[in-house]
Amino acid sequence: MTGAGGPAGVAVIRSLLRRSDVEVFAGDMDGWASGLYLVPAGRRRILSPGKSPSFVDELIAMCAADEIDVLFSTVDVELPPLARRRTELGAALAAPALDTLETCLDKFALAVRCAPLLRTPTTHLVGPASSAEQWDFPIIVKPRSGAGSRGVRMVHSRADLDALGDDDSLIAQELLPGDEYSVDVIANAQGQVIAAVPRTRTRVDSGVSIAGLTVRDAELEATATAVARAIGLVGVANVQLRRDVTGVPALLEVNPRFPGAMPLTIASGVDMPSLALDLALGLDLPDRVDFREIANVRFLEDVFVDPAEILHSENAAHTEED
Ligand SMILES: Nc1ncnc2c1ncn2[C@@H]1O[C@H](COP(=O)(O)OP(=O)(O)O)[C@@H](O)[C@H]1O
Ligand SMILES: [Mg+2]
The missing domain is CATH 3.30.1490.20 (ATP-grasp fold, A domain)
Known part of the structure; x- marks a missing residue:
């Protein structure tokens, strides 16, 4: 798991740690990344920044040395370089196809792709x-x-x-003037959506939802499903929608990765990191996973470790703007 310092990284690590058949290795470019300290000391790794030309080579070497089976990343800049060399990684990459990633990371290409198939501003x-x-x-x-x-x-x-x-x-x-939703979507190896969980972003802090609730709404679920089909999604994505003047949900953007608010989607009944692991391992997923309406508030949690345990990294101060 790379990007262990972000809320999405922490959510994925916590989900996978609940499985007795999984050993989680956590990596980040910053030794102060909190998610590193969720796993035993021997499974923490400092990585180069995702933009570094040697990033993928270093990960390939690390996957071989640590006998990694599945690689998760929650960092936008890491995803295309990893997906470009998917077959060389030596581990299954739990991320959508390169074409899906590149389309989502270009909001213009995404709008062009989706316009014929769903309401797009x-x-x-x-x-x-x-x-x-x-x-x-x-x-x-x-x-x-x-x-x-x-x-x-x-x-x-x-x-x-x-x-x-x-x-x-x-x-x-x-401009879409209506209510905004994030819909976490997971599609199986055939591109069929097995769950689409809409949630509100009722309070947002630094771009991350810190309070919200899941909502059962057939139109939101259908719109996010249409987006998943349009981008050829296999795996997990976060589809952001907003209602237009007439109340119809329209596409804002897609983050082709796990969102920071993933714990809410997991708590509502759809453990997307665990399902994505099964998908990456080539296991069959259920045809449909249902969810319930549930509300979520969040707070920071303190973790204390021996100072000697904090991993050394040189990149720490640059994360915000990179
Ligand atoms: N067309 C739009 N109409 C209304 N609000 C928008 C629109 N595009 C973006 N926004 C607002 O700006 C926020 C960020 O835009 P978004 O497209 O999600 O980009 P990113 O999150 O990648 O910066 C959205 O969550 C939304 O509140
Ligand atoms: Mg957004």
Whole structure:
């Protein structure tokens, strides 16, 4: 498990630790990553940053040395390099196909892919295409590849839009004014969705949901299922939807990995990390896994270890902006 310091990493580690047939190794670029200290000392590993050219080679060597069977990553920048060399890893990669990852990590490509199949907000690259559209202002402008709401802004007039010039690293998008949901989805090896669990993000702190509840809503589940089909999902993804002016759920974006709020989805009845492990091992999944409505609040938890146990890493201070 890489990315052991993030909330998604911690959720995956905790889920897998509940299985008696699994030994979990936890890795992160930062020796202070909390999830490292959920596993025994001999199974903690310091990794290079996902952007480093040697990252995948180092992981291949580590998987061989530690006899790893399945590799999980919850870090966006690690996923495409790992998926590109999937067959060389020596371990099964519990992540969607490279084409799925690349489509999701480019919000414009994602909108183009999904538009014929489900309600997708009008979306153009900032430039001639966005200038030609008859927008109903305000609209949203955001980075084509971004995360954590960084760079998302509202644009109130054509003059403000045109002032952005020609910049295809940005997309202009119809504003969806309604309620927002995250739908955690898992699809089996044939691409059939076996669970789609919508949840609210009632309170969000630093991009991570810290309070919310799961909701049974056939339309949200059907929309997220259509997204999964459009992107050829095998495995787990987090589909973000928002209702349009008429109340119809429309696509915001897809994170092709485990989200930080995964503990809520697990508690509602769908243990996606455990199912994803079975999928990666080639085991059959159930046809359908049901969930119940449940609410979630979260707080920080303290873990105390001997200072000598804290792993040394050189990359620690740079994580936020990388
Ligand atoms: N078209 C849109 N209409 C309304 N709100 C939006 C729209 N696009 C983004 N937002 C708001 O900005 C947040 C972040 O945008 P998102 O597309 O999820 O990018 P990321 O989470 O990768 O930064 C969303 O959760 C939503 O609240
Ligand atoms: Mg988002």
